[in-house]
């Protein structure tokens with residue numbers, strides 16, 4: 001396979017993350033985009049020749065090797081299944097994999113039967129700093145891993161779909177906390193065995209965002225099946241830009257990773273600069289502007305890996321297979337169940353049939 005023909009469904013934030021990363025892949029053409037708004041602007045920005053307001057029409061008319069599903073969560077199943085039915089050999093699904101276990105299972109079943117390569121876009125797994133942290137853990141540099149703290153937090157979603165529970169299936173945990181949740185099994189080579197969690201209750205029961213249907217704060221303590229403990233957090237109450245941090249504690253040392261605030265650049269600007277980091281609302285005064293967020297947050301490595309998998313026929317790496325996406329969703333739903341019941345939830349308690 002020489003030139004890979006890609007289609008993107010979704011033309012806004014996640015679509016842009018994928019398009020920016022495809023741009024850096026040799027022998028890849030973004031051939032078509034489907035979305036219900038922002039089509040002309042998106043197609044012009046990335047010189048995409050074909051645009052559709054109906055993804056089914058795009059799948060029927062264009063011969064695509066790979067499709068990126070970059071639409072609101074509740075549409076992931078419908079679009080993955082339609083792409084599989086159209087015979088597109090490679091499908092990348094954004095996080096969360098789906099909003100229900102039933103949808104996630106159906107996606108796996110349909111793609112499995114048709115031997116379609118369904119990949120799960122967990123970008124943290126490709127963040128260079130986290131890859132290096134894992135290497136240090138693997139060489140035994142900090143001994144046995146006892147405890148991991150990991151979070152993604154910011155001041156609220158840009159997407160109206162992410163603010164309505166019926167479109168997204170939850171709040172800050174399913175959107176932001178799902179990154180550390182998906183990252184832990186990859187880092188530790190351990191599965192989740194139990195969770196105990198708390199969250200805010202949505203709308204009036206939120207700390208800050210009374211207009212969000214889902215929670216604006218959630219945290220969970222996790223026991224991994226190899227014995228490591230973890231604390232994961234997702235919240236929409238953090239000012240000052242997206243704050244992604246990981247701390248790893250071992251018997252012989254610690255690792256601290258600052259994925260978003262740790263830029264080597266320090267800038268003081270009286271009038272402000274165009275951009276500092278994701279979700280930062282002010283850029284005047286002192287800032288630490290990101291050098292290349294597409295790279296440092298893992299999107300570039302992620303898309304390059306998925307493209308390579310389609311070119312070579314290899315299965316995508318652990319943490320990024322469709323089943324890993326479903327697994328991360330299971331953990332998030334277990335976190336929600338624990339937060340609502342006030343009880344510890346064994347991971348196989350509610351998903352024992354999988």
Ligand SMILES: NC(=O)c1ccc[n+]([C@@H]2O[C@H](COP(=O)([O-])OP(=O)(O)OC[C@H]3O[C@@H](n4cnc5c(N)ncnc54)[C@H](O)[C@@H]3O)[C@@H](O)[C@H]2O)c1
Pocket residue numbers: 009010011012013014015034035036037038053055069070071072073075094095096121123158159160161175
């Ligand atoms: N990996 C990450 O870091 C990351 C970051 C942001 C978003 N996401 C995920 O990406 C997905 C999209 O989020 P977003 O922030 O881009 O949302 P957004 O609101 O910015 O954009 C939604 C896009 O979906 C399109 N869309 C909506 N309904 C459609 C339909 N029926 N057919 C075709 N297109 C349709 C819209 O036209 C729009 O382009 C979500 O699942 C989100 O969780 C992932």
